[in-house]
Amino acid sequence: MSKPLVSVVIITYNHEEFIKQTLDSILSQKTNFDFEVVVGEDKSPDNTLEVCKTYGDKINLIYGEENIGMIPNFIRTLKAANGKYFAVCEGDDYWIDPLKLQKQVDFLEANPDYVICWTDYNILNDNGEITKTDFGYTKDVIDIDYNNLFRPYSTYTLTSMFKREAFDLELYQTLKYYKDNSLYVLLLREGKGVFLNFVSSVYRVHEGGIYSLTSNYQKRYTSYLNLKEIMDAVPESHTKNMKRVLNSLGNATAFGLLKLKQKGEKLSEDQLTFMNDYFKNGNLKTKLKYFKRRFLK
Secondary structure (H helix, E strand, C coil), X not given: CXXXXXXXXXXXCCCCCCHHHHHHHHHCCCCCCCEEEEEEECCCCCCHHHHHHCCHHHCEEEECCCCCCHHHHHHXXXXXXXXXXXXXXXXXXXXXXXXXXXXXXXXXXXXXXXXXXXXXXXXXCCCCCEEECCCCCCCCEEEXXXXXXXXXXXXXXXXXXXXHHHCCHHHHHHCCCCCHXXXXXXXXXCCEEXXXXXXXXXXXCCCCCCXXXXXXXXXXXXXXXXXXXXXXXXXXXXXXXXXXXXXXXXXXXXXXXXXXHHCCCCCCHXXXXXXXXXXXXXXXXXXXXXXXXXXXX
């Protein structure tokens, strides 16, 4: 195979039950260009690695002798990829449109000022029920930049495709709280994003899913830390929209902790420190809201 135009990057851990559906959905993509499938397997305790090995040279399988964690595994897998574009999927999600890659490449090749592309997706729960999203989009093509990123949160990684040259991997590796949001903020520094309004993929919510079953508090807290860190690293992202998103995450985290404390739950030192510092350094509106909830109830 000649150098692939697209590298499909898959990270997988403990996905024995799902990884075959993921790989089959990707390998069945219909394209007029070459693409490779690079799979980063992170020393799963189940048979995920063995399932992946059955695909032979259909995939480029990257693995080691020890578990290194989700983001290091993602970085290791990215480094093994060769395409002009990277498309990302996790080993428990899958694609349902066989033209997903073709449609995204066609758009990005025709519009060089865009660096990242997302699509719509469905949600599959443990009971096998499919739920459709509703972002309120009425157009087929929706521009996404710092002025509307995360409002609504339609940018899920399993649908993403982005330009390799627009991604600052060195900076990404220096981040302490990096996650999907870091990737998006970094890429939009180099060009525009776009949401193509068709359903390409299925996001699976299941017991054992790393993010989907994380507590609401932990989701908000890690998202706040992540977004604050990447916004500090990318001054161009300091739009009203991004500041509003960051403030919303911070308030939800801090007031959520306050509610838990008022219910008598014991908070960790890190939680107490975050809550106290956030209210101490918050704006006037936040401080007034804190005062009312803390002392007037």
